[in-house]
Amino acid sequence: MTDLFAPLEFPRGPAAANAFMLAPLTNCQSHPDGTLSDEEHRWLAMRGEGGFGAVMTCAASVSAGGVGFPGQLGIHADDHLPRLRALADDLRASGAIGLVQLHHAGVRSPSELIGGATPVGPSDHADTGARAMTTAEVESVIADFVAAARRAEQAGFDGVELHGAHGYLLCAFLSPELNVRTDAYGGSLERRCRIVFEILDGIRSTCGPDFVVGVRLSLERFGVRLDEMRILTQALIDSGQVDFIDLSLWDCFKEPVEAEGTGRSLLDVTTDLVRRHDPQGRRVPVGVAGKLHTPDDVRRAIDDGADFVLLGRVAIAHHDYPNRLRADADWRPASFPLPEEHYLAEGVSPTFVAYLRRSFGRLITDTAAE
DSSP, rough: OOOOTBBBBSSSSSOSSSSSSEOOOOOOOSSSOOOHHHHHHHHHHHHHHTTTTTEEEEEESSGGOOOOOOTTOOHHHHSHHHHHHHHHHHHHHHHHHHEEEEOOGGOOOOOOGGOOOOEEEEOOOOTTTBBOOHHHHHHHHHHHEEEEHHHHHHHHHHHEEEETTTTSHHHHHTTTTOOOSSSSSSHHHHHHHHHHHHHHHHHHSSSSSOOOEEEEOSSSSTTTTHHHHHHHHHHHHHOOOOSSEEEEEESSTSSSSSSTHHHHHHEEEEEEHOEEEEEEEBBBBEEEEESSSHHHHHHHHTTTTTTTEEEOOOHHHTTTHHHHHHHHHTTOOHHHHHHHHHHHHHOOOOHHHHHHHHGGGGEEEEEEOO
C-alpha cells in the first residue's frame, strides 16, 4: 500500500509533504471586489497548519466578467496581489504547497454579479441566456487565464490549477453538447480542447520553469463524455505541460453513467491510463476527489490507482485531518451532520457556515453538541 505520508513529487516545483491536498471549495467568504478576506485567509492557512501537503484556494475568478458566485476570490486584478501574497507566505511557512484554482464561470455567471452583462460561453445557451463568445473573446479569456497565473506566481504561490470541470467555461468548451462552434475552438475533440492547451502554452511561456500547473476535469455529466475525457487526460500528460491531474469524480467508487464502465468503479476506469509519465520521463500524479471521508476511503482510493486525494467536506470538518491520521492510524473523522460551533472552531466563518446551510444543509445540525 502506498504510504500516504511519503512526499508527493511533481514534474516541476517542490514536492508536497504527503498525498493529501485540500480540494478547491466554494465558500463565499471574500470581499465583493474579489479581495481575499481575513476569514478566507484563516480557513486556508489552518489547513496548511493541519498537515495538508498542498492547499488549493477556491475557484478564483480570472475575469471580472466570469465571476460565478457572491464572495468569490478574485485574481483578475493587481489589486488582489497584497492579500494573496500574505496567504502564500503563510502557506509556505506551514510547509504546504500553495495553489490557486483559476476559474471562469462561463454560462454559469449570474448576470447580477458581472455588472448586468450577458454571460458568455462557447455557444449560445438557452437555459441561461448566455451568448456565444467571438473568436476574439476566446483569445482574450485565454490571455486572462495566463495573466492570472502570472499574478499567482508574483504573489508567491507554488502553482495553479485550471478549472476544467463542473460545466464552467473550460468544461463547456470540452463538451460536444455545449460547444457547437465552427471556428478553431469547436468541432473535433482536438479543437474543443484547444483553449486548454493554448492556456497551458501561455502559462509555460510566461511563468518560471518550476511553476506547478494542474488541470481539474469532470469525467461525466456537464455534457462531457467519459471516453473523450480519458483521451484528454492522457493527452495532457503526454503534452509535458501539466504537473498533476485532478479528477472530480463526485463519488470515486460508483459505476460510470456510460455503459463502457459497467462493472468497474469510476476511479478504476479513469486511473488505468496508458502511462503517467511526460515525454521527459517525469511522473505526472493523478489525484481524485469524490466522497472520500474516512481513512479507509482514502487508502482505498490510493490502492485503486490514485496518486493523491483531494479532500473537501471532511476537510471543512477537520482542518488537521492529515495530522490526526499521522498521529493515530485508527483515528476516525466525525460523521455529518455536525453543529455549527464545530465548524466555527475549525476556522469556518459564519459566512461560510451560512453558505453550507444554503447549499449542503445536511452537513449541519441545529442541535448543539453535548
